[in-house]
Amino acid sequence: MSQIENIAEEASKIIKKYDADYIEAHFEESTSSHISYRGKKLDSIDSSRSIGGNIRAKVKGGWGFTSFNNLKDLSSRIEQAISQAKFISQGDIELTTAEPIVDKVILDEDKNPFKIPLSEKKELASEYNDIIWQTPGLQTSVVSYGDSVKKSIFINSIGSFISQERADITIYLMAVATNGKEVQQSSLSMGSRGDFGRIKTLHPQVKEMADKAVALLAAPQAKGGEYTVVLDPVLAGVFVHEAFGHLSEADFVYENENLRRLMTLGKEFGTEELNIVDGAAVPGLRGSFKYDDEGTPATKTYLIREGKLTGRLHSRETAAKMGERATGNARSISYRFPPIVRMTNTYIEPGATTFEEMIADIKEGIYAKNWYGGTTSMEMFTFSAGEAYMIRNGKIAELIRPVMLTGNVFETLKNIDAIGNDLDMNEGGGCGKGGQSPLPVSNGSPHIRIRHCLVGGA
Amino acid sequence: MERILEQAKKVVEAAEVFMVSTEQTPVKFENNRLKHILSKQSQTVALRIIKKGKIGYSATNDLDDVTMLVNSAVETAEFGTAAKFEFPAASNYPQVDVYDPAIESVSMEQMLKLGEEMIDIIRGHTPDIACEGGLTKSTTTIKILNSTGGCAEYRKSAFSMRLEGTVIQDTDMLFVGEDESSCHPLTDTKTITSSVIRQLEWAKEQAEAPDKALPVIFTPNGVASALVSPLVSAFNGKNVYEGSSPVGDKLGKAVFDTKFCLRDDASIPFCPGSRPFDDEGVATRCTTLIENGMPAAFYYDLQTAALANTQSTGNGERNGGRLPSPSASVFVIKPGNTSFNEMLADIKEGLVIEYVMGAEQGNVLGGDFAGNVLLGYKIENGKITGRVKNTMVSGNIYQVLKDIAAIGSDSKWIGGSFSTPSLYIPVLSISSKK
Known part of the structure; x- marks a missing residue:
């Protein structure tokens, strides 16, 4: 993941030269994967990659903003954001003063979900799905796992250059029970900032969730x-x-x-x-x-x-x-x-x-x-x-x-x-x-x- | 795209490339004045492959990186689901008009003027209202290409306007709002302003909120906020196939009121939800879902249809850039012939429900809805007497839509992909704070 670094370097050189009160830019690269089970079977597994950036410019009263995934021709994007901001020309926006910051935040390798093989993630999702199906009386289930790693670079016209990496993991589980007349559902969702270990030990909660879906069929409704x-x-x-x-x-x-x-x-x-x-x-x-x-x-x-x-x-x-x-x-x-x-x-x-x-x-x-x-x-x-x-x-x-x-x-x-x-x-x-x-x-x-x-x- | 398909074909049995490109210009107003002008360009390409009978999928917006795209699709195929379908070959698609070239020439000045006009009219009625709003124009191009010879493309234009107003007195907050969208550029603010002014008029007084079961009228906005999600979920072929839809085994049986008819129809010209084919290249058709209160069909994508031994209804959509799955395209509830005023006149004590907040947070699959009536009005002796607060409604669509007292003749579009009239329900549970 370094494609955006060069682009950000280049942008930070030219960003000060424009006629605007303030300009900032973001460049971002991210990778994500997703695995889902529905019912007893694997429903989908996919991965995606994204790259793109934006320019935000302030001129007196307005904000102009352009976002793009075509990273060529940055100067015309900057000009576009400025002309949009100028077009607004009413009122005024102030910003608090800020010092230029140059910093780099790197992802801990043990918090990078892409270090975990896809097969292990699929195995965990499958394991949880099996637990759900140990509960008798279920109609269907959902296990949905997703993760992403993102690198973003922020630069602005006062000289900041901040590069940050972060990871995110989410898991959502649902059990659905029916008795022919009614449908009840029970769900569980957890997440972590990239730590796969945090979602590896949900077995008791998953079992409890599945049991709950069935128990709800017989439960009464509260009086409002x-x-x-x-x-x-x-x-x-x-x-x-x-x-x-x-x-x-x-x-x-x-x-x-x-x-x-x-x-x-x-x-x-x-x-x-x-x-x-x-x-x-x-x-x-x-x-x-x-x-x-x-x-x-x-x-x-x-x-x-x-x-x-x-x-x-x-x-x-x-x-x-x-x-x-x-x-x-x-x-x-x-x-x-x-x-x-x-x-x-x-x-x-x-x-x-x-x-x-x-x-x-x-x-x-x-x-x-x-x-x-x-x-x-x-x-x-x-x-x-x-x-x-x-x-x-x-x-x-x-x-x-x-x-x-x-x-x-x-x-x-x-x-x-x-x-x-x-x-x-x-x-x-x-x-x-x-x-x-x-x-x-x-x-x-x-x-x-x-x-x-x-x-x-x- | 051809390059991606060619490269994929070398290593897999079948492949499909899907590309969506969008140019969007939103103009945003905050606290009664213009605040942001944005322009957004994006392009995403997705590759779906079948390798050793299994589905692989990857998406990217880095179009220079074909090898990576193919490799990651192949990687996922190793673990993928067994493919039960084939990519559709070239076919003749119906003519569905969703592009108006006039959108290209709408200027920033025109959008700005419409926004200002909207806000001026509303503030002319209620001076201390704070308005937020926006106008957006966009064009989208969809292309699909597969190894079976399927190759298709269409372009869509869209224009939308939205206004939300807040009136604050001490800790009391009143929220009103309306939106409108079309594939044509909109040039008139009247639909929005007249609706918002009506809401402000009806909400002028505060009425005592009832705490018992009473008749209610859901306005079109009210239907959209409370009753649609359970229907969308119940007729989704995937839920039906998995047995979690309450209507899955009730084709041809009386489930809803006999007056109640619903169809999924992406062929309506210049409707933002319309299209000539879905995200898998399957031709658009009109699918009757509920006929005279009886479930008549469900909506499917290719894979789910194959699993369920039926045909895709052209409802494969790629939500969030993921693998296609069945999605409602354009839902249309058939209007009746009772006017809104006739419904009102029929009610001695009840509520008009314009917006329910949080209704989709419960057991949607089972048909439940419950939420705070953020905008609703009390009916006394056939007349609206004011707005209710601290009030909650709850129910289940399989009870509520089983017995509908009347269906309105006042059909209205909501968000470009749903059309509904008002629905008059003879009894609904209402709880209010004393």
């Missing part, structure tokens, strides 16, 4: 309404990502007066026990990196400290507009897109309550685990559990059908009245925003308890 709910670390992680993380992305608030008022630093969002963090500087997770896609070094940002709003996620543009510091959260899923404000690793810090204490005084509630997905409108969020149980008189009771939970972020964060001592990070997710999906992120939390949570049901 308000409940006290306890979320496991995985689902609470999805909750913090959806319900609060997206609201902390400054591109949503920075140009809107009403929202800026609503999101004033110091505002109370939860109890004193509530601390929420985002940061790519937390090492070794799927959302970790050394520099973001604007060349800003990664940080760790407290979004909520002791219940109060203390920070938000920024690009250089949003930070400048709000008079705050760039936090290293400008990310893009590939060279085909400009960077936008995104989360990295987002989590609720652990508190003091044990799980037993948390459920002890709940007469009737719901214990929701794992996730199907989640989404937000900023004010309202929804997220769905992959697995749920009734809590009755302080004890976990019967399995119920998966539930969907919804709420208003401003009320719901205040309704968190217990935070567990058992933080765990979920690395199986990908985040979507502005047409860019899935972006590798992680999120996590200890167990948490939420009062008055709206649950959909029969």
Whole structure:
């Protein structure tokens, strides 16, 4: 992987010569492979390679952006981006000041999934599929493994030259059970930042997932309404990502007066026990990196400290507009897109309550685990559990059908009245925003308890 | 492409080269003003081979590297699935118009003007709204070439407009929005602005949200956000073949309301989802999926069709540049003859559902949907009285679409690949925060 290095060198020589306030370029090479089983059989196995780049230029009020996989004739691409930016010619964009950075981040060889032979990856997928099929009563299954290694080079007109390599692994498993009348499904997803070892020992979870799909056929559905709910670390992680993380992305608030008022630093969002963090500087997770896609070094940002709003996620543009510091959260899923404000690793810090204490005084509630997905409108969020149980008189009771939970972020964060001592990070997710999906992120939390949570049901 | 095919043919029994090239120009508005102009060029070539009876596949956008492409396809074929199909030979494709040369001459100024006009009209109605929006024009060329003699090509143009508005008062947020797309350049903002203004009008007041089962009307946007995914999944030939589709063994049986008819049809002229042939070179056809409430057929690609002992319906698509798999092309729910106002007039207490957030996050395969009614309105005595909040709906399409009170005459295109009228459902579970 060196083709882009020469091109980046060449571009960095000419990029300063143009008539623009600021120009940056990304060049990227990536390789990925994918293996999937459906039912008892191998469904597909494929590999792909991608190479390309982009130019982003700022002239006064506008951004021009071109992306391409034909890497010839860079100067006309640069000129095109500049003329687009000039065309906009209204308002003004500022960027926080930045120092030129020259650095190289190399992939650890033991975190390179392409060092693992394809046959071994296929073997693992097949092994998990066999475990799924040990459960009687299944109709079909899915095992989907994917990995990628990406090298990206960032350069800009103030002299930065940053080369970073990263790897990503994801595995998604699903079991489907039917009884002739109904279909139920149960799934599991995991990921890692290139460490194949992390997904090699899922055997017990895979077995449990397959059993769950069959058990769900006989499970009753919860009655819709308000409940006290306890979320496991995985689902609470999805909750913090959806319900609060997206609201902390400054591109949503920075140009809107009403929202800026609503999101004033110091505002109370939860109890004193509530601390929420985002940061790519937390090492070794799927959302970790050394520099973001604007060349800003990664940080760790407290979004909520002791219940109060203390920070938000920024690009250089949003930070400048709000008079705050760039936090290293400008990310893009590939060279085909400009960077936008995104989360990295987002989590609720652990508190003091044990799980037993948390459920002890709940007469009737719901214990929701794992996730199907989640989404937000900023004010309202929804997220769905992959697995749920009734809590009755302080004890976990019967399995119920998966539930969907919804709420208003401003009320719901205040309704968190217990935070567990058992933080765990979920690395199986990908985040979507502005047409860019899935972006590798992680999120996590200890167990948490939420009062008055709206649950959909029969 | 010929070069890749020639090189592959030396080492494999059969091969197919697929190429897609796109030029796209999106113009983006943020917080009521123009913010970004982008231009995107991309070209991807994919090689599918059959070696020793097994499928191999590799894709790249580095067109200079033919040897690497062939080698990695061969490498995957070692572990690949047994091929059950043959690449289609040259055939006569139907005439499906999806390219309008007028797209090439749409200027940046024209796109900018349309965007500004859209935002001005909406702000003229609601001054403190924050609008985001965009216009995109694109052209795509698809070429396919295989060792059986198949060779085909088409070009497609597309133009889309989108507007999303947010009105914020204290912590209350109202979201409205609409989009429109065509293979022709769009020149009028009226479809979008009149729809957004209607949403703003209906959402002006806040109404008390009900907490019980009631009649509901799903608008076309509402149908798209809550009810379509389970249908797309149920009629996918792959799910049917694997036995995970609830309708897989119900061809010709009464599953849905007798008024309910659905077809997959990529032959509609100038519809962005249309095409003369699919990503495997199989000719487009119109497939009736549901006839008078009875499942009539499923949609297939070549491999799945062969496994299931049937024919491809021309629904092979390469999502994310992967191997082809069955995908819905253009779904059309047949309109009825009841007007939206007649439906409204029939309801004493109920909801109009315009957008459900998160409905696809549950057991879609089993037909479940549940989500927050992000945009919905209360009906009292046949009239819309305002917007509801903190409200959730949930149900299962095999119950909800079994008994449809009325199907609207108001068919509307959503996202260029789905057309539906409003659906009036006599009873749906609604939960609201007290």
